[in-house]
Amino acid sequence: MSTGQGTGNGGRRIEVRHLRAFLAIADEGGVTRAATRLGVTQPVVSRTLAALERHLGVRLVDRSTHHLALTAEGLAFRDKAATAVAAFEEALDPGRLRHWPLRLGHAWSAFGPYTTPLLRTWQQRHPETPLELLRIDDRTAGLTRGEVDAALLRGPVDTPGLVTEVLFTEERVAAVAADGPLAARASLSLADLTGGAVVLNTVSGATTPALWPLHARPAATLTVANTDDWLTAIAAGRGSGVSGASTAQMHPHAGVTYVPLDDAPPLPVLLARRDGPGHPAFPRLAALAREIVAREQRTPPGNSIE
Missing domain, CATH: 3.40.190.10 (Periplasmic binding protein-like II)
Incomplete structure (x- = not known):
């Protein structure tokens, strides 16, 4: 099935496979690993990416280094592509959305004392969407590089392109x-x-x-x-x-x-996401994080509810 309009190049159209190839490159950090993941050859992935870039008129991937990295345009497009693919797959089979995990980054200490309640409650309520907690040694815990969908950050964060919400403060x-x-x-x-x-x-x-x-x-x-x-x-x-x-x-x-x-x-603890379309489960994550903080702060020490 095709999506998008004709490129004017022989009537070719952009299809879901183009988006999947781009997302595989973004996730794997290289064309070879993306090809392995998709079960196709490296030249096929390279041609598919090139066709997508021609259609959009921008470079999505910086090929100047041995380890491929997304350009600024690629970072912005990644969320849109992921949302489009998820919507396409959900329309065909709602159960397939479970294969798109929600990646939550942190640089250290995660969600502090609320980490276990958050993970357990999420698993109970949303087993169809795995919540992956990833420690990434970066000021935005991999968020600006597109390695995660959301991040738990500490201290003031003024990185352009991020939307943040203070969940609690700690001494x-x-x-x-x-x-x-x-x-x-x-x-x-x-x-x-x-x-x-x-x-x-x-x-x-x-x-x-x-x-x-x-x-x-x-x-x-x-x-x-x-x-x-x-x-x-x-x-x-x-x-x-x-x-x-x-x-x-x-x-x-x-x-x-x-x-x-x-x-x-006090040190503020923030939930951050990139500005623009993102993982469809993010609003549920934000709501649960607020609920966990409010619930745990009302619970006397030693009587935590999980």
Whole structure:
């Protein structure tokens, strides 16, 4: 079955297979892997993509690097193509929509204490649409690269093209070496951390030197690229860190003690999506996330409902 209008090139039309080929390339990051996934040859996939790009009049895939990446136009088109294919398949067989999972990215700590209730409740209510929770070490957890359909993000996010909603805020904590002098304190202030180095995750973290007043910033900083390296550096006594309270629950570490911070502003936890058409299940995810937060915050500790 064809969709779209004729291209003027021999009366050829854009069909669903063109969209499927493009989506396979976007998901797999390469033509060869996309061809394997689709069960066709690499030249067929390349020709199909080229025909789609000619029809649209734009480049969807950047071929200048060994690992193919979507162009800005490709990122914008991906959601439209995915929505069109899902609608086509649902029209033929509503049950086939279950094969399109909803990918939810996060850089660390996921949905904090609400992670398990969210995943379990989603599975109970929407078993036809798998919810895949993916950790991606990126400030937008892969959202701007098209690797996920939605993302749980922390801290202010001003990336163009994203729509965000604050779901809840969490207190910040200091992360210090378990055998260091600060670990025995009942609470700390930001100033208590400035005498030594502060470890910053500059790839996906939400803490920057701007958290401290200009006249009282840390004496030194140590940069890392992910939460695992952040924890390792702190445990080794190379510096202290600052994160949200969920990190203490989601990332316990024998060499790290988490201590409440008295004077740090709360950290917002956001649900983000790209502006424009997206996964049809996203509104249900947003509604459930709000429901879970409201429900769990009303439930006394130790009596969580799952």
